Amino acid sequence: MIAFLLKRFLTLIITLLGITIISFSIIHLAPGGPLSPLTEFNPKITPEYREKLVKMYGLDKPLYVQYWKWLKGIIKLDFGRSFSLDQRPVWDKIKERLPVTLFINALSLFLILLIAIPMGVYSAVKAESAFDRITTVVTFIGYAMPSFWLAIILMMIFGVKLQWLPISGLHSTIGYDEMNLFQKVWDWTKHLICPLFVATFGGLAGVLRYVRNSMYEVLKSDFILFARAKGLPERVVIYKHALRNALLPLITILGLSIPGLVGGSVIFETIFGIPGVGQLMWQAVMARDYPVIMANLFLISFLTLLGNFLADIGYALADPRIRLESK
C-alpha cells in the first residue's frame, strides 16, 4: 500500500508541475505580453511607467526566472494583484468565492449519485423494460442538452411564468438580514433549486449510463450465475453480490467527472448570478484580468487533480486488486 501511495504521489507532483507550466505558458501567449491590458489604450501610462511595471513584475528577466518566481508565489498562495480597479490580492477574491462553488458542486454530485445509482441499477435489472428505455432517453438528452439553455428555460417557466422561484443570486437582497435562520435556509433553498437542477442534470448522464452498463455487465458474469444457482434469493444476488462489484469503479468515474462539473459552474453561475469562482472567471475573462484568470485556471485544475488523486486512493482502499496490481 505504501509503495502504491508513493507512486501515486509522485505522479501527482509531476502532473501538478505540468499544470503550472501550461498555465504559465498561457500567460505569455498574450500579444504584447501579460501587461497589455494595463498599458494598451491607456494614455496615462508613459513608456517610463511601463518600464517600471515591467521591472516590477520581473518581465525583463529570462522566462525560467519568471516561472520560478511565479511558482514560489503560488506556493504561498500569492497570485499577485488583480488588474481591476480595486487591485485586491487575487487570492482574497478567490477565497471568498471558492466555498460557494465547492458547496454547489458537492451538493450536485451528491444528488447525481442519489438519482443515478437506484435508477441505473433498476434499469440494468429490468433491462429492455420501459423504465430502461426512459433511462436511455434521459441519458442521451442529458448528453446533448445545452446547460445554458436549460437554465434559461427554467428561469422562464419557474421565475417568470409561474413566479415560484427567484431567478438570480444566492439569497434575497431585500429583507435578508431580518430573516430568522429557518427563513434564511428556505431562502437559500429557493435560490438554489434552479442552479442545482442544471448542474445535476448535466452531470447525471455520464454517471447514470456508467452505473447502468456496469451493473448490466456484472449481472451477466459467472459468479452471479453461480450465486443464483446456489439458490440465493434474487435480492441478495443483486444488492449484495452484483451491486458491490458494479459500483466499485464508480469512484474513479466520479473523479473523472469533476472537471466537467466544475466547468459547468462557469455557465450556471454566470446565468443565475451566483458569486462563485465560475462567475469570477467569466468576469475576469471579459475584463482581461490576467492574474485572476491564471490563478483561477491553476486552482481549479489543482482541485481537479486532487479530486482524481483522492478517487484513486479511495479505489485502492476499496479494492485490493488495484493496489496489488501496481506493485
Added chain:
Amino acid sequence: MRELLKELIKHKIGCASLIVIFILVVLALFAPYLSPYDPFEINVNEILLPPSLKHPLGTDLLGRDVLSRMIYASRISLEVSLVAVGISIGIGIFLGSLAGYLGGIVDQIISRFIDIMLCFPTIFLILAVIAYLEPSILTIMIVIGATSWMGVARLVRAEIMSLKERDFVLIARVYGAGTFRIIFRHLLPNALPPVLVSASLGLGQAILIESALSFLGIGVQPPIPSWGNILIEGKETLEIAWWLSVFPGLAILITVLAFTLLGETLQEVLNPKREIR
C-alpha cells in the same frame, strides 16, 4: 463506406440522425436560397414579433427574422465544429500514434501530457486562452480543437500498441517499410472505426461548446448569427419573447442529439461484439 451507410440506414435511430444531419447540411449549404429573409436586415417596424405565418419563428430585438438567422447560424455551427474536430483528430492521431508506436520515454511524456491536459476543465482552459486572443470564428475553431484531442490520442495509442507486435507489422518491416509507412498504411486504418465514432460524438460536443462560448459573449460575435448568441437576446427578453430562447436552444439540442446518436449507432455497427445502448 457504402456498406457502412447501408448498415446505418437499417438502424432506426441511426437513420433518423442521418436525416437530421442531412437536413442541417442542406440548410447550411443553401442558406442564401432557403432563408426567407436577409438575416442581417434590420427592420424597426417589426421588432419582437411573435411567430406568425410571415415570420414562422418570430423576429428579434432589431426586427430581424429569427428563422433566417437560425438557418445562417447552422452554417457557423457546422463550420466551427468540423474544423475543430478536424484539428483535434489531427493532433490526437499524431500524438497517439507516436506514443503507441515508439513506446518508452516518448510514450511516457505524451501520456503524462494527456493526463495533465485532462486536469483542466475544458471550459476554464478555453476561457483562459480566449482571454488572450481576439474572439473570432477562427480562434474558437483552433481553441476547441486544441483542447479536445486527448480522447482520440488515447484511443489511437491503445489501438496501435495492441497491433504493433502482430506479424503483419513485422512482415512490413522485413520488406523495408519505414516507421511512417507502417503507422499510416498498416496500423492507423485499424484504428479508424473508433476514431470515426469519437469524431461523430466530438462534432456534437464542439457544437455545444461553440454555442456556450457564443452565449457567454466570447464566441461568434454579433451581428454574425450563431445559435448561442441569439440566446443572449433570448435571455434579455425572457419575459416578453419566449421564441428567442426556445427555438435556438431546440436547434442545438436536436443537432447535438443527432451527432451523439449517430456516434452511438456507428459504434454498434462497427463493433457488434460490444454491447452498446
